[in-house]
Amino acid sequence: MSATTPISEPGRPAPTGAGHSPEGRSVEGAKRVPLREGLFEMPAALDELPRLIGVRCPACGARFATPRVICLQCAHRGLERCALSPTGTVWTFTIVHQQPPGSVMQVPYAIAQVELDDGPIVSAALVETPLDAVRVGLPVEMTLHTVRHDADGNEVVAHAFRARQGAR
Numbered sequence: 001m002s003a004t005t006p007i008s009e010p011g012r013p014a015p016t017g018a019g020h021s022p023e024g025r026s027v028e029g030a031k032r033v034p035l036r037e038g039l040f041e042m043p044a045a046l047d048e049l050p051r052l053i054g055v056r057c058p059a060c061g062a063r064f065a066t067p068r069v070i071c072l073q074c075a076h077r078g079l080e081r082c083a084l085s086p087t088g089t090v091w092t093f094t095i096v097h098q099q100p101p102g103s104v105m106q107v108p109y110a111i112a113q114v115e116l117d118d119g120p121i122v123s124a125a126l127v128e129t130p131l132d133a134v135r136v137g138l139p140v141e142m143t144l145h146t147v148r149h150d151a152d153g154n155e156v157v158a159h160a161f162r163a164r165q166g167a168r
Contacts, residue, residue, distance in 0.1 A: 030153040032144065040142075040159045041083055049086035050142050052159060054120055055079040065120035086142040087164065088116040093126065093134055104147040104158075110134045114161050128162040139167040 034040065041051045054065045059076035063084060070077055093112035096105070110126040112134070126134055127145050141164050144157040 030149075030155065032146075032155045032157050033150070035147055035156050035158040040144075042144075050144050050159060051083040051086045052116075052122060052142065054082055054084040056082040063116075063119050065116075065122045084120060084122075085117040088114045088122075088140055088161075090126075090134065090136055090138040090140060090161075091115040091121055092136060095131055095134070112140070112161065114140055125158075125160045126162065127160045133163060139164040 032042070034042070038053060040053060043050055052065060054063055055067060056063050057071035057074060057076050057079050060071060060074040062071055062073040063082065064072065064079070065084060068079060071079060091113040093110050095108055095110050097108050099105070099107045105125055108131060110129070110131055111123065112126050113121050113123055115121045124142075125145065126140070127143065129138075129140075140161040143160055143162050145160040146155045147158050148156050150156055
């Protein structure tokens with residue numbers, strides 16, 4: 001999938017600001033680019049969610065969010081790269097009240113362990129969700145969060161999760 005595709009999920013407004021073309025370029029020519037290559041896939045279409053990249057065991061089907069060579073379930077060697085589910089539920093969370101040095105998030109904010117619908121548990125910030133609505137079991141979906149703009153004016157984005165519509 002292209003790292004320059006615009007982000008807009010089903011039933012959600014298109015990205016705010018300059019407005020993006022289907023090629024991922026804003027009217028002024030800027031793109032959305034990942035903060036770290038290879039961690040997630042940008043959606044190929046406006047009605048898709050971004051997806052984290054993980055690995056899958058071809059022997060037993062277990063999925064893992066972190067790269068590994070040996071399956072933790074069956075000890076098979078040779079796991080395959082795969083896209084993970086873009087949806088899940090909050091497994092546990094904390095509200096951060098003190099900003100760590102170098103953090104791009106503004107306090108207070110929530111960090112959650114999200115159990116993806118296909119099994120792995122991943123850590124990420126919760127965005128676009130009121131802090132008083134965050135709870136264990138909250139259905140969430142992956143989204144992209146702008147962390148800064150680079151020297152070329154591109155939006156640099158990181159993965160995050162937000163409450164699914166109607167789940168708050």
